[in-house]
Amino acid sequence: MEGTHVTAAPVKTFVPNIRPDCTDELTAALGRRIMVIDGAMGTAIQRDRPDEAGYRGERFKDWPSDLVGNNDLLTLTQPHIIEGIHREYLEAGADILETNTFNANAVSLADYGMEEFAYELNYAGAALARQAADEFSTPEKPRYVAGALGPTTRTASI
Template sequence: MSGRAITQVTERAVALRGALTERVVVADGAMGTMLQASEATLADFGGHEGCNEVLNVTRPDIVRAVHDAYFDAGADCVTTNTFGANLGNLSEYDIPERIAELSEAGARLAREAADASAAAVGRPRWVLG
């Protein structure tokens, strides 16, 4: 991570801590439920039915739409679509070597959505991962 990226992370963390001391900060809801409601196909899952993290690379539009919907509803924070991006879960799908790829993609999508929402509403938005 570059020096500028570290500074940005630090600034965001300080701003989040400050917001938490001043008001209720609202986080998103159930990512998995929202993804299931998208009616993604088996092809969308790349043949790994139910592995929501694969959608970070095969259907980033679906994942991004979930983040955007939470921000549009008033959430201050979204979580990354990376809950199952771990050795145990991805091994069940025979893709444990994709942990870093799927995690990075999930974090990037959430950050892009947070930055777009922050620019649109003029107040900070955060990513929880």
């Protein structure tokens, strides 16, 4: 729509060392047992079949281009869908969740004119996955989060 512009949320300042580096802990756990990573986020999203309005949510209801297929955007517009998928994988026994950020980069987001939202999408995607992992973590079985970075919808060498 002409004259309508949605801006990215204010950038949260990155605070290093909020969590300790768990590389050694994860490496030790991998030496003791098989660890299970979650499954395909995109496939799980398509199972729910969100429509154009679902992808847009209230915040992007007037966005000038189609948003269907921008699965990473659901982290902002339909976080309950993404959180539900994370929970399903954790309930099935996943030890490691991938963030819903496969295409949350400027190259892929350019398809929707949403490059300015890359940081916000990555931050929110990590926060959602971490929240779900924390809810399922125990001292005996901690749950981990891995950032997902896909090959994008275009070759990364562009």
